[in-house]
Amino acid sequence: MTSQKTGTDKVVREGNSYRMERIKRISQSFFLHIHSTRVHISSLRPTYTFGLGIILGFLFLILILTGVVLMMYYTPSVERAYDSVKDIVYIVPGGRYIRNIHRWASHGMVLIVFLHLARVFYTGSYMHSRKLNWIIGVCMLVITLFLSFSGYLLPWDQLAYWAVTIGSNIAASARELTDLLGITNYIDIGGFMKKLLIGEETVGQPALSRFFTLHVIFLPLSLLVLIAVHFWRIRKDGGLSCADFREGVNRESDEEKNKIYTWPVVMWAELAILFVISAVLLLTAFIVDAPLLEKANPAFPENPAKSPWYFLGIQELVSYSAFSGGLLIPLLYLGFLISIPYIDKQDHYQGRWFAGKTGMRTALYSLVMSLVVVIGQLFVMVRYGWLRDWFPGISQGVVMLVNPATLSVIGFVLWAGWIRRKTNSTRMASIALFTASLVAIVIFTAMGIWFRGPNWDFFWSRSQWPVI
């Protein structure tokens, strides 16, 4: 009896010390203790997060490391910038490779930050205490875009120069409204925004100095601080929002039972993600070179001059109306993102992809609706022109308010309102509005990337269409 008890004690003691070891690994390491010592098993399902947040963290780390190396050789002056980048590509050993990695990691980060936002949204992970982390996330989204955009100018080649010129014109979008009201001479908000961004009327040394400072100090530091708060909040919110919706699982009583030790399983999983990300990046950087055109020449505009791909959706909207496309709609969209946790408080859907079958159907219908509304209007525009073609003397105010961008927004809001009434659910209404706008962003961006040619004309000129 005694020896049996001693044997059981030994097993328990060994089990306890093994558990203690796993807890200590996490809690006593400065770097690892961003994790809690135990996590819910459902949050580890690869199809729950797709590891997107971790990938973003790794990409940011890779960008800092490669950015520091590039900074050692780069000179932020209009005279030297282009040559210093050429030196990096052609003279510095491994320089071309480091530059390629930096470039593709930055594009990857922009793409994945949208995917991560979509995963967080579609799993309803923004409710209650996570509201704050969602809003921090929206700030990180904006910073990520500007971090990438500010780096765009640094090579000082034709691509960089004209992309940033377009960007600075987008910043001046408010002028369309103040011109219309005849008050630009008194309150030139657009001019002020443009000056704030590039320092003078055209892109030059002040713009390069600003972009350099923003790119290497202000924006990365801000992002670093926000990432730290973001990770801290995830811990404070009790880990990820996942919920176990398997049949027969009692969420309350099985909560503890379904937790596993972070060390070593999660660590291995994260290491594997780091490996895959590094392999994809190294391979891409090996195969595809980051572009470097001729040295910037303010006298020879690129035609078409295009902003970076992630702002091409906005550039497309700006071509309809500077004010509504460059300012009003982006602000409305940011406002919508920030207000999502305040609009939708149906927390029983939290942690569940698309909130179940009804949400999936809502997302699918919204996708189809958005495709029809946006592509339908673009078809009319390409085939028959728009208001100014039909009524040449029409007021710019009308064009500003009635164009494919504003009409889409109105259509989406009406659609979301209808879904809200039909389902009596704010979650479904949010899914409808979010999906419709996401699809529209993708279509407008694709339009800017692939279907606009010189002078921002559509690739299919109207004259090539058969007359009906």
Ligand code: HEM
């Ligand atoms: C540079 C940008 C970002 C980084 C490095 C980052 C990193 C992470 C990581 C590592 C996680 C946990 C794992 C995962 O969900 O994949 C996470 C979760 C989360 N992220 Fe982000 N994120 C970023 C941007 C954003 C954005 C743009 C949003 C939304 C607007 C956002 C909102 C959230 C929320 C609410 C959670 C908690 C999700 C849950 O509880 O399930 N994040 N993020």
